[in-house]
Amino acid sequence: MEEAEVKDRPEQTIRDFPRWIAARRKFSPDSPFFSAGNLERELQAKQVSLDITEEEKLAISRLEEEESLRLRCPIAGCGAILKSLSDLESHYTVRHTATCSVCSRVFPTTRLLNLHVSERHDSFFKAKVARNYPMYECLVETCALRFRSDSQRLQHLVDKHHFPKTFRFHTKKHLSQKQRRRQKQNVYKQPQAIQQLPKAESSHTLSKGTRASVDRSDPQETENRTQTSENISEDTATMDVDVLTKAVSKLSTQDNTPSNISFGRRRNRACTLPLKSPHKMTLAKEVDKKMNDST
Amino acid sequence: MEGNFGAQHQHRPSNKSPVGNQAGQRRRQQAVQIGKERREAVVRAKRLRRGDEIQNGEFTGSHDFHMEGDVSGTRDLEEKTLKAVQGLKEAAGATGKDAPRKKIEALRQVRGLLSSNASPPLSVAVQAGVVPVLVDCLAFGSSEEQLLEAAWSLTNIASGEHDLTRAVLPALPMLISHLGDKSSVAVAEQCAWAIGNVAGEGEEMRDILLSQGVLRPLARLMTSSSPSLARTASWAMSNLIKGPSPRAASDLMKTEGMPQVLVGQMMKGDDELLVELAWVMVYLTSMSDAHSGILVSVGLLTVLVNKLATSDSSALLTPILRCLGNIVAGDNAKTDAVLTAGGDVPGGIVGALARCLDMGHRNMQKEAAWAVSNIAAGSMLHKRMVFQGGAIPSLLHLLATAAFDVRKEAAYALGNVCVAPKAKGKEVEPIVEHLTVLVDRGCIPGFLALVKSPDMEAARLGLQFLELVMRGLPGGQGPKVVEKEDGIAAMEVLQFHENDELRLMANALIDKYFGEDYGLEEEYGSDVVDMMRNSEESSEYPPWRQGGVVHG
Numbered sequence: 001m002e003e004a005e006v007k008d009r010p011e012q013t014i015r016d017f018p019r020w021i022a023a024r025r026k027f028s029p030d031s032p033f034f035s036a037g038n039l040e041r042e043l044q045a046k047q048v049s050l051d052i053t054e055e056e057k058l059a060i061s062r063l064e065e066e067e068s069l070r071l072r073c074p075i076a077g078c079g080a081i082l083k084s085l086s087d088l089e090s091h092y093t094v095r096h097t098a099t100c101s102v103c104s105r106v107f108p109t110t111r112l113l114n115l116h117v118s119e120r121h122d123s124f125f126k127a128k129v130a131r132n133y134p135m136y137e138c139l140v141e142t143c144a145l146r147f148r149s150d151s152q153r154l155q156h157l158v159d160k161h162h163f164p165k166t167f168r169f170h171t172k173k174h175l176s177q178k179q180r181r182r183q184k185q186n187v188y189k190q191p192q193a194i195q196q197l198p199k200a201e202s203s204h205t206l207s208k209g210t211r212a213s214v215d216r217s218d219p220q221e222t223e224n225r226t227q228t229s230e231n232i233s234e235d236t237a238t239m240d241v242d243v244l245t246k247a248v249s250k251l252s253t254q255d256n257t258p259s260n261i262s263f264g265r266r267r268n269r270a271c272t273l274p275l276k277s278p279h280k281m282t283l284a285k286e287v288d289k290k291m292n293d294s295t
Numbered sequence: 296m297e298g299n300f301g302a303q304h305q306h307r308p309s310n311k312s313p314v315g316n317q318a319g320q321r322r323r324q325q326a327v328q329i330g331k332e333r334r335e336a337v338v339r340a341k342r343l344r345r346g347d348e349i350q351n352g353e354f355t356g357s358h359d360f361h362m363e364g365d366v367s368g369t370r371d372l373e374e375k376t377l378k379a380v381q382g383l384k385e386a387a388g389a390t391g392k393d394a395p396r397k398k399i400e401a402l403r404q405v406r407g408l409l410s411s412n413a414s415p416p417l418s419v420a421v422q423a424g425v426v427p428v429l430v431d432c433l434a435f436g437s438s439e440e441q442l443l444e445a446a447w448s449l450t451n452i453a454s455g456e457h458d459l460t461r462a463v464l465p466a467l468p469m470l471i472s473h474l475g476d477k478s479s480v481a482v483a484e485q486c487a488w489a490i491g492n493v494a495g496e497g498e499e500m501r502d503i504l505l506s507q508g509v510l511r512p513l514a515r516l517m518t519s520s521s522p523s524l525a526r527t528a529s530w531a532m533s534n535l536i537k538g539p540s541p542r543a544a545s546d547l548m549k550t551e552g553m554p555q556v557l558v559g560q561m562m563k564g565d566d567e568l569l570v571e572l573a574w575v576m577v578y579l580t581s582m583s584d585a586h587s588g589i590l591v592s593v594g595l596l597t598v599l600v601n602k603l604a605t606s607d608s609s610a611l612l613t614p615i616l617r618c619l620g621n622i623v624a625g626d627n628a629k630t631d632a633v634l635t636a637g638g639d640v641p642g643g644i645v646g647a648l649a650r651c652l653d654m655g656h657r658n659m660q661k662e663a664a665w666a667v668s669n670i671a672a673g674s675m676l677h678k679r680m681v682f683q684g685g686a687i688p689s690l691l692h693l694l695a696t697a698a699f700d701v702r703k704e705a706a707y708a709l710g711n712v713c714v715a716p717k718a719k720g721k722e723v724e725p726i727v728e729h730l731t732v733l734v735d736r737g738c739i740p741g742f743l744a745l746v747k748s749p750d751m752e753a754a755r756l757g758l759q760f761l762e763l764v765m766r767g768l769p770g771g772q773g774p775k776v777v778e779k780e781d782g783i784a785a786m787e788v789l790q791f792h793e794n795d796e797l798r799l800m801a802n803a804l805i806d807k808y809f810g811e812d813y814g815l816e817e818e819y820g821s822d823v824v825d826m827m828r829n830s831e832e833s834s835e836y837p838p839w840r841q842g843g844v845v846h847g
Contacts, residue, residue, distance in 0.1 A: 017803050018796075020759040021723050022672040022711035025665070026624040029537055029581045033665075036700075037613050037658045041574070042338055044610050049345045050337060050413045059329045060337055074749050074792050085699055088749050106784070108791045167790065167802065 039064050075108045111141060120170060139169060332456070336414065340495035340534055341454040344447060344488060345410050369416070372408065376416045379404045380423040387428050395438065402432060402444035409451045417455045421462045426452065433469040439479050446470065446485035453492035460496040467493065467507055474512035484524040487516055491531030501535055501543060509535070510546050514553060518560055522568055525560070529571035536578045544582040548589065555593045562598055566611055569602070573614035580621035587622050587629060596636035604640040604647040609656055616651060616659060619644075620666035630673045634680060645670070645684025652689035657698050664693060664704035671711035678712050682729050687712070691733070694741035703753050706745055709733055710760050725767030734764060734776055743785045751794055758786070758800045765808045774808040783809055
């Protein structure tokens, strides 16, 4: 079984974090650790006899340093070789800082950012997942496989691409204390419609809950508003959609009468009851329509 | 004398560089291209003799001066050299009462051309067959002047690249014999210089020299009363013993009375001689702990510690620092000895090392921090002495501001100070007192910078320190301070690192210290957290629907 295989591979899990142990470090005289000091010794000794200019000194020191650093970009899949630390820093900034405009998470490639945005901030993605489409793409660019769930994809990453079992593409967004405080404040500042819905982050009672039932805002609009206001975690955003969808769908039948009733054993002979509230019906239909359009 | 090889001085605006503003500035200002040969000539351990340098940098004894970049001048020089070698060959074969003088003239002519500029026509001379003639001129009984001129030319030939140095092989036996006590100081020195260049070529050459018996006579010269001779012989010896083979170093140490004599020489010699002797000590102390032990027992530490605390010369401080670094990389007993020796200077060894940390000299900072890190890897007493000895502020400053390689060493030192010595069979414990102080003094951003660096060793180090902080800081403060400095973001970046271990380490830390419920208990109270937990178990109803009054 694949599951068992994974467990048997000890290198995939970190049993014990390798803690800091204070140990002496010794270097042999020809170790690159000492090369800068050795170079300086020679420069000093031969400055006069070889007529070494200051510029040459700097050039040589820089060359020696570049050689000892041999910088490679460590981001998985990149492998770019850089000539200096400052080059590496610019490379990072240019190539590996794709930031999500919704939740401010940073990704090392545009592709991963796009995957993140679809998987976390897109209700249509969720809808398709709900309809059992394999939406979760393998994170490895060259692999074209897709999966029906995040955990399935993770299993694939672990099995085929040797990712660690503890790898998480969708870690919880860990906001800093400042961000969380700001988010809390924003929650109070925003219009009522949204206030009701975030996951327990606001303190609202049942009474406020009922107010939501007469809210007329289009769930799509609400979601947009949620998205543009920064500092709300993506979990809140998706939760909003979930909650809204559920809430609105519950509201579509005001009197909770099932739309299809069947009596007795002949189950296929159902009759459709007319819904009492045409307005709510429209709303529900709109939501349904939009969901259908996305497929 | 012009040293301008067409270098252009360009002024570019200084850009911010991760390695410190000044370093970045310097890098961008120079636009000189260094030829491979030129760079080699500077970097290798061989030394050309130009002449006797007088005050303003001008040389005496230089024949003609030609700029290196001057092509016609080079050709001119080469032609002259060919002629001179030819002339030498003729003069060497000549007889008659004037012959010796003419021979010296010819030798001087050749030597002048071979020391005329920074890149003399060495290969031209060798191809013209000068070496066998020079070897002949080294014959026993030759006049001092003749020996000197011949040895000088050979020295410069041996200072070139591999093939040139090898060309001098036939001269070795004679050069070695002129190291003897019957030779004049000038001749002995010149021969030692030539031998030093040959030794600087590589292991193979060193082995040949050793088998021809170079060690003892050269060692004797290191103690000469002539400062210049002692200096040159010591430099040559450092080339001979640098390894990687430990044979020469061992042979030297085994030579009777050598350790005491050398240390004695260090105590009374002038600073220039001390530099070369210190380099010999560098190689001896790095070869084996046994050597270090013997040298310590004959009083090496007194010299080292004293000079470390008082000298301002980076040329001297570099090998001294490295010696001490090598010694404290040994074991606790060695560190004890060093700390004891430090008792003679105000501030002790830690104070002296801190002085080096503050000197603004990148390489010294790095090696001093390395030495401190090795002291801090010792016993509790050692750690306490580092902590109280004034090194911490300097190390913290370096961690925040210095060049990358220096920051890494400072990190090692700071971290080592915060963990207790590993007791057998037990887990390593943090030293809470030290850790708390370091965190209060703002060391976390520095470690986070290491986590974010492309160097895997540094990233690993950073993560290990963060783990130490989060585990060791009392009252659960650790995760909070790490979070405050944006530590979570730094660790999250590592989740995309290509190295498995780093990914796992980062994940482990985030999972353990910043798991699902992190922070929420504190902010919202446990009943909300419970509610949330319940809701996450795919409840049909959103939390706000589940009832219960929540006060925020």
